Amino acid sequence: ALEQDLTIVPVINKIDLASADVESVKHQIDHDLGLDSADAQLVSAKTGQGIDDLMEAIVTKFPAPTGDVNAPLKALIFDCHYDEYRGVIVHIRIMDGRVKTGDVIRLMSSNTEYKVEQAGIFKIKFEETGVLEAGDVGYIIAGIKTVQDVRVGDTITLASNPAPQPLPGFKEVKPVVFSSIYPIDSNDYEELKDAMEKLKLNDASLVYEKDNSLALGNGFRCGFLGLLHLEIVQERLERDFNQVVIFTAPSVRYKVRAAGKEEQWVDNPADYPDGKIEAAEEPYIKATIITPAEYLGSIMELCRLKRGAQTNMQYLDEKRVELTYDMPLAEVLFDFYDKLKSYSRGYASFDYEVTDYRPTDLVKIDILLNGKSVDALAQLCFRQSAVERAKKVCERLKDEIARQQFKIAIQGAIGSQIIARETVNPVRKDVLAKCYGGDITRKRKLLEKQKEGKKRMLMAGDVELPQSAFLAVLKEKDAD
Structure with missing residues (x-):
């Protein structure tokens, strides 16, 4: 809002609470935001206190919308949602021109055209007005089939009188x-x-496509905008669609160049190229952490362990510090946010943005059960973190796999090199129970016979991983 030079009215809510510290918040408005705390509106949404003054401030302090009604139509798409009876309902803000029912509109990023069936404004319910003009915020229905045909930030114009240029700032999300x-x-x-x-x-x-795993069967490989987006999708699948699902360990998209081959994008361990890797790059982020000063030491140590490089540290006031780090996005995916909240007792805030790609020493960890790879548990990670990551997976699998008649070797491997191992010992019958005394060679013979039988079982036996084993390995939050 400050970059766009927009009018800002600070609002301090929850003033009805006994713990409300209005003066401290006003100090933060002056010091951190650079705004005038004298303009802050004191309200309690719960009791209604100050609401009338807030409405009056909105009317008097915010300028009226600008725009030329007679200019070619420029409408900004800021949201949309799907209605099973009417298709996609597009939420727009008219910058210039006007749009009415019956007009043929054009989406400027995709150059597709649709006929407007309904236009109106938002109230408690949609209220059809038939026309929207410069300065209006409203909706249009134009027979658009799916929300993927509509891109937030795109510009709508008229096919009959198109705008020469779209509105600035549109970026296609990846x-x-x-x-x-x-x-x-x-x-x-x-x-x-x-x-x-x-x-x-x-x-x-x-974004998703069909995927297949020998261990888990058919599924989907999905792309998300970030960790929050992943958690929202998981929550919606479980709550809205009653789906009980397994999410594999999250990964980022790497740039990998194998010897004698072209550079390729890899986000799935199954696509990791065989042979020698000449170069690999991973995405880096600019992480901004605001924390109480008393937790500074532990949080700086956490960032160091996650391969973070500190670029800035600024004291916002006597009690709060802002830290800026460059760190690999892959290190944030697993338990960084949970540990940050734990170390700061929930007081630290964390924000990040992807900046660029930088060289890394990337390896693929394979998890083996008696020498057979389990594709769903394979991971891509930084070489120096590989041993620790593989040990964790092996330890959790050992706790979940039931004992068999034969020994089960759980191994973590990079190529042919074993870097971690746990063993599930076999159950065995006490073949010496009937030997009360006698020569030791008799006992050895019985034990050797049993050992040979276990070897034959191992050659023919197969280990089936229970679903609880996958959940134990993949749900990092529950396990740590």
């Missing part, structure tokens, strides 16, 4: 975090497919 989704029960794949299609109708930023 996923930065990737994860695969599988149903708990493979028979529920069709239900999950229907749920993903319905979710896509209301979430144009969700």
Whole structure:
């Protein structure tokens, strides 16, 4: 808002609370935001105190919208949602010109055209007005089938009298975090497919394609805008569509160049190229952390362990510090946010933006059960973190896998090099129970016979991972 030179009216809410510290908040408005705290509106949304004064301030302090009604139509798309009876309802703000029912509009980013069936404004319900003019905020319905045909930030104009240039600032969103989704029960794949299609109708930023795992069956490989987006999709699948699903370990998109091959994008361990890797790059972020000064030491140590490089530290006041770090996005995906909240007792705030790609030493960790790779548990990670990551996975699997008649070796490997191992010992019959005394060679013979039998079982036996094992490994938050 400050960059766009917009009018700002500070509002201090919850003044009815006994713990409300209005003077401290006013100091932050003056010191941190650079605004005049004398203009702050004191309100309590719960009791209604100060609401009338807030409404009056909105009317008097905010300037009236500008725009030329007679100019070619320029309308900014700021949101949209899907209605199963009317298709996509597009939320727009008219900058110049006017649009009315019956007009043929053009979406300038995709150059597609639609006929306006209804136009109106937002009240408690949609109120049809038939026309929207410069300065209006409202909606249009134009027979658009899916929300992926509409892009937030795009410009709408008239096909008959188009604007020469779209409104500035439009950027096509690209996923930065990737994860695969599988149903708990493979028979529920069709239900999950229907749920993903319905979710896509209301979430144009969700990107997915079909995926398959030998261990988990059919599923989807999905791209998300960030960790929050991933959690929202997971929550909506479970709450709105009653889907019980497994999310594989989240990953970022790497640039990888194998020896003698062209550079390629890799976000799935299954696509990691074989052979020698000449170069690899991973996305970096600019992380901004605001924390009480008393937790500064532990948070700086956490960022150091996550390969963060401090670029700035600024005291906002006597009690709060702002830290700025450059760090790999991959390090934030697992438990960084949870540890940050734990170390600061919930007082630290965290924000980030992707900046660029930088060289990294990337490896693929394979998890083996008796020498057989489990593709759903494979991970891409920084080489120096590989041993610790592999040990964690092996330890959690050991706790979940039931003992068999034969030994089960759980291994973490980089190529042919084993970097971590846990063993699930076999259950065995006490073959020496009937030997009360006698020569030791008799006992050795019985034990050797049992050992040979275990070897034959190992050659023919197969280990099936229970779903609880996948959940234990992949749900980092619950396990740590």
